[in-house]
Amino acid sequence: MTLFSLARKNIARNLSQYFLYIASMVFSIIIYFTFVTLKYSDAVAEQTASSQKLGSLMSGAAVILIFFVAIFIAYSNSFFMKKRKKEVALYALLGVRNRQIGFMLFFENLLLGLVSLVVGILLGFLCSKGFMTILIYLMGYDVIAPFTFSGAAVLNTSIVFLIIFLVTSFQGYRLIYQFKLIDLFHASKKGEAAPKPSMIVAFLGIFLIVIGYWLAMQDLFTSKVWEKIGFLMTALIILTTVIAGTFLLFHSVTGFVLAVIKKNEKWLWKGLHLMTVSQLLYRIRGNARTLTVIAVLSATTVTAGGAVYGLYYNANDQVMNVDPNTFMYQQTDAKSDQQVSAILPDTKYDENVEALSITFNTKELSEESAFDNSDKRIYTVIDERTYNKLADVQGKEALHVNHGKAVILDIGYDKRFSPEYKDKTIRTEDNTAITFQSFKTQTVLNAKTAGIAVVVSNDQFKSLQKEGEALNYRAIGVDQASVDLSEKISKQIPEEALFSSAPQDFQASIESVGSLLFIGSFLGLVFLAATGSIIYFKVLTEAEEDKSQYNMLHKMGVNAKEMRKSIASQVFVIFFVPLAVGLLHSAVALKAFSGLLMMNLAKPVLIWMIAYTIIYGLYYILTVASYNRIITQNNKTEG
Amino acid sequence: MEPLLKVENIKKTYGKSSAAYTALENISFDIHAGEFVGIMGPSGAGKSTLLNMLATIDSPTEGKIYMNDTSIHDMKGADLTDFRRENLGFIFQDYNLLDSLTVKENILLPLAIAKIPAKEITALVNRIAKVFGIEDLLAKYPYQISGGQKQRTAAARALVTEPALILADEPTGALDSKSATGLLESLSELNENNNSTIMMVTHDAYAASFCRRIIFIKDGTLSTEIYRRGQSRKAFFQEIMDVLATIGGEVDDVI
Numbered sequence: 001m002t003l004f005s006l007a008r009k010n011i012a013r014n015l016s017q018y019f020l021y022i023a024s025m026v027f028s029i030i031i032y033f034t035f036v037t038l039k040y041s042d043a044v045a046e047q048t049a050s051s052q053k054l055g056s057l058m059s060g061a062a063v064i065l066i067f068f069v070a071i072f073i074a075y076s077n078s079f080f081m082k083k084r085k086k087e088v089a090l091y092a093l094l095g096v097r098n099r100q101i102g103f104m105l106f107f108e109n110l111l112l113g114l115v116s117l118v119v120g121i122l123l124g125f126l127c128s129k130g131f132m133t134i135l136i137y138l139m140g141y142d143v144i145a146p147f148t149f150s151g152a153a154v155l156n157t158s159i160v161f162l163i164i165f166l167v168t169s170f171q172g173y174r175l176i177y178q179f180k181l182i183d184l185f186h187a188s189k190k191g192e193a194a195p196k197p198s199m200i201v202a203f204l205g206i207f208l209i210v211i212g213y214w215l216a217m218q219d220l221f222t223s224k225v226w227e228k229i230g231f232l233m234t235a236l237i238i239l240t241t242v243i244a245g246t247f248l249l250f251h252s253v254t255g256f257v258l259a260v261i262k263k264n265e266k267w268l269w270k271g272l273h274l275m276t277v278s279q280l281l282y283r284i285r286g287n288a289r290t291l292t293v294i295a296v297l298s299a300t301t302v303t304a305g306g307a308v309y310g311l312y313y314n315a316n317d318q319v320m321n322v323d324p325n326t327f328m329y330q331q332t333d334a335k336s337d338q339q340v341s342a343i344l345p346d347t348k349y350d351e352n353v354e355a356l357s358i359t360f361n362t363k364e365l366s367e368e369s370a371f372d373n374s375d376k377r378i379y380t381v382i383d384e385r386t387y388n389k390l391a392d393v394q395g396k397e398a399l400h401v402n403h404g405k406a407v408i409l410d411i412g413y414d415k416r417f418s419p420e421y422k423d424k425t426i427r428t429e430d431n432t433a434i435t436f437q438s439f440k441t442q443t444v445l446n447a448k449t450a451g452i453a454v455v456v457s458n459d460q461f462k463s464l465q466k467e468g469e470a471l472n473y474r475a476i477g478v479d480q481a482s483v484d485l486s487e488k489i490s491k492q493i494p495e496e497a498l499f500s501s502a503p504q505d506f507q508a509s510i511e512s513v514g515s516l517l518f519i520g521s522f523l524g525l526v527f528l529a530a531t532g533s534i535i536y537f538k539v540l541t542e543a544e545e546d547k548s549q550y551n552m553l554h555k556m557g558v559n560a561k562e563m564r565k566s567i568a569s570q571v572f573v574i575f576f577v578p579l580a581v582g583l584l585h586s587a588v589a590l591k592a593f594s595g596l597l598m599m600n601l602a603k604p605v606l607i608w609m610i611a612y613t614i615i616y617g618l619y620y621i622l623t624v625a626s627y628n629r630i631i632t633q634n635n636k637t638e639g
Numbered sequence: 640m641e642p643l644l645k646v647e648n649i650k651k652t653y654g655k656s657s658a659a660y661t662a663l664e665n666i667s668f669d670i671h672a673g674e675f676v677g678i679m680g681p682s683g684a685g686k687s688t689l690l691n692m693l694a695t696i697d698s699p700t701e702g703k704i705y706m707n708d709t710s711i712h713d714m715k716g717a718d719l720t721d722f723r724r725e726n727l728g729f730i731f732q733d734y735n736l737l738d739s740l741t742v743k744e745n746i747l748l749p750l751a752i753a754k755i756p757a758k759e760i761t762a763l764v765n766r767i768a769k770v771f772g773i774e775d776l777l778a779k780y781p782y783q784i785s786g787g788q789k790q791r792t793a794a795a796r797a798l799v800t801e802p803a804l805i806l807a808d809e810p811t812g813a814l815d816s817k818s819a820t821g822l823l824e825s826l827s828e829l830n831e832n833n834n835s836t837i838m839m840v841t842h843d844a845y846a847a848s849f850c851r852r853i854i855f856i857k858d859g860t861l862s863t864e865i866y867r868r869g870q871s872r873k874a875f876f877q878e879i880m881d882v883l884a885t886i887g888g889e890v891d892d893v894i
Contacts, residue, residue: 269751269760274744275737282739552735555696557724558752559717 029120205248298582787818
């Protein structure tokens with residue numbers, strides 16, 4: 001019998017044991033292969049020929065994926081190897097040479113890898129159509145995703161995974177050399193010292209997290225701290241403090257809390273509470289690293305996903321804000337107007353807007369502003385009547401402007417950079433003074449066509465007419481306008497008409513944010529699956545170690561229901577404490593992010609978090625069920 | 640007096656009819672409250688099978704076992720676990736202590752499971768710990784104490800609820816002779832002073848000599864039965880050895 005055939009038979013016979021390991025490898029390969037297929041796919045390439053961004057985004061994401069998949073496979077490999085230590089020791093005891101055992105494990109691993117690679121690529125090929133459909137849908141395109149088999153993708157995937165498998169196989173080879181025989185036989189029998197929770201370490205952990213949070217909540221543009229330490233450095237400090245703090249938190253604070261609970265004998269000495277709390281206390285310190293990894297992974301996934309989803313979710317609002325009218329352009333000649341009218345379907349409204357383009361002396365505003373120090377600004381001026389007419393059709397509130405006063409419509413207003421408009425006075429070149437009575441962050445004229453608009457009273461508008469250049473805009477409202485229509489219209493009017501179109505802007509923003517969202521949720525899915533699997537592996541290893549204890553409880557007369565309850569609460573802590581910490585981290589990060597973008601992300605982020613928690617919860621249910629199965633089965637066979 | 644435990648014509652077979660293997664056959668005996676009974680016999684005689692059935696972990700193919708006039712194998716699910724919790728105490732060969740609990744917590748675990756109020760627990764634990772001489776170890780964890788101390792902890796855990804019947808499966812199997820003697824002395828003291836009923840499976844004649852009555856099993860059937868009565872332990876030990884010699888026990892184990 002050759003080593004190779006021994007390895008092969010090993011796999012064939014223990015397929016159920018190997019299943020979990022193979023499944024996690026196949027999963028990684030499917031994910032990676034699908035992603036690479038998308039990257040090389042013609043359909044995506046054609047559609048995104050215009051935006052180079054997507055290509056580089058995809059490449060970047062692929063690198064993150066490789067990194068991640070490698071870690072994940074290494075983790076499941078070590079879990080798998082731990083289970084097989086006894087078998088390896090037995091071979092050694094029977095007189096098989098170390099070198100032979102090493103080679104056997106090496107081949108076995110490699111064989112498993114090759115099998116998973118083939119299965120993964122086949123399944124990945126089937127999945128890629130589904131993912132492509134999602135991507136195309138999210139980007140707002142109207143094409144049907146084809147089945148593509150990309151040779152380049154197969155090559156890329158094969159190379160990446162063969163390297164990963166060679167490394168893990170080598171790890172298997174080294175197993176026999178790393179440990180003494182006795183250690184292999186008693187893989188996890190050594191008693192661990194019970195943790196002694198330290199107040200100081202606990203405080204240090206919380207303190208570090210608070211520092212990280214505080215830094216993150218500082219405004220990027222105005223904060224002295226960010227300015228002094230530098231952008232990259234500060235980001236790095238935030239990451240380090242939060243991660244280190246999280247670790248110390250799990251290392252000490254949880255132990256501390258459990259130790260406090262342990263003092264409450266009245267509650268503790270009732271049913272299996274004692275067992276539940278002690279098991280957690282016993283395990284939590286050894287698990288601090290895993291818990292930290294889970295918390296950080298969750299935080300990353302939720303933050304990235306939440307941010308991107310927030311952008312996607314707000315894309316429509318953003319466009320509505322910038323383009324309140326579906327189409328708008330500056331009228332230049334009657335002929336093109338007629339041509340546009342000919343193309344237009346039923347319109348909600350079609351208004352001619354009289355406006356003035358006036359250059360103002362804005363010295364008073366300049367003092368306030370940090371970025372724009374020009375003394376002269378050109379505003380588009382309209383009168384109150386025009387504003388109210390447009391506001392009415394757009395469903396906005398009417399406005400009243402006093403004589404000599406004005407309201408400025410600045411959609412880009414940001415209190416950090418924009419001038420404080422209220423009660424500031426601007427002057428025309430003929431020295432007519434106008435004072436702002438207020439400002440609005442929404443407008444009635446498309447910003448791309450008309451820029452920043454200023455609303456004055458009807459009389460004032462008349463008197464200003466001689467001081468500025470008269471402009472005529474055409475503002476059109478259409479329900480459910482398509483990009484096609486927009487393109488047709490834009491062909492009819494000259495460039496200098498400054499045509500602006502809501503559907504086109506929407507398409508552009510969905511295109512970039514949609515692909516971001518796809519990559520974000522794709523990576524999010526991978527991270528989530530990996531996070532769940534890591535906990536799953538970990539908890540099940542513990543279940544194997546603890547089954548004799550549960551058997552003892554069974555003999556002692558503890559019923560199955562109580563045991564299930566204890567197991568469920570132990571696993572609950574392992575799952576949901578890091579999740580809670582992760583969500584808190586990402587909530588802070590997203591708060592900072594939304595502050596930066598002046599966007600309200602609460603709703604999309606909440607949706608994202610809930611979705612994440614639900615999938616995560618499914619993992620929890622699966623894990624508890626598997627744990628229970630191990631215990632019940634053992635109780636049955638052991639008596 | 641009604642016996643505490645009544646075993647009636649127990650038979651246990653494993654496997655399907657054609658290839659059936661009979662582990663136990665025709666076993667009947669009574670145990671009265673306050674007895675200290677040893678079960679002896681060579682390997683494969685069916686000692687552990689018998690113990691498992693008394694522990695309600697396994698059920699006989701034929702026959703019944705009554706405890707206080709209840710047929711223990713006609714109970715199901717929750718009733719069975721309740722019965723086990725209220726009436727039985729176990730001492731295992733490999734201790735089966737929970738590593739994550741201190742000695743004290745290990746001992747009080749069955750009390751906690753039985754929902755005894757926390758106030759009473761400490762007193763009960765302290766009393767039983769004194770019996771087994773482990774009062775000073777209460778705050779320690781299992782990995783910090785010796786094998787003998789672990790087994791005494793396990794025994795204390797089995798006895799703290801004052802169960803009607805204590806089942807011990809080779810309790811001295813993993814102990815050195817000094818620790819074994821300590822444990823056995825504690826057990827026989829409890830039997831004498833507290834009238835605890837103990838049933839101990841062993842193949843060690845020295846351990847068996849602490850019992851007051853010994854049932855011998857061979858090849859799945861009852862072989863013989865001896866009582867200590869007024870004899871000294873040494874004389875009883877000699878009697879055990881003689882029986883073992885005739886039925887072919889593992890005499891060489893003893894020296």
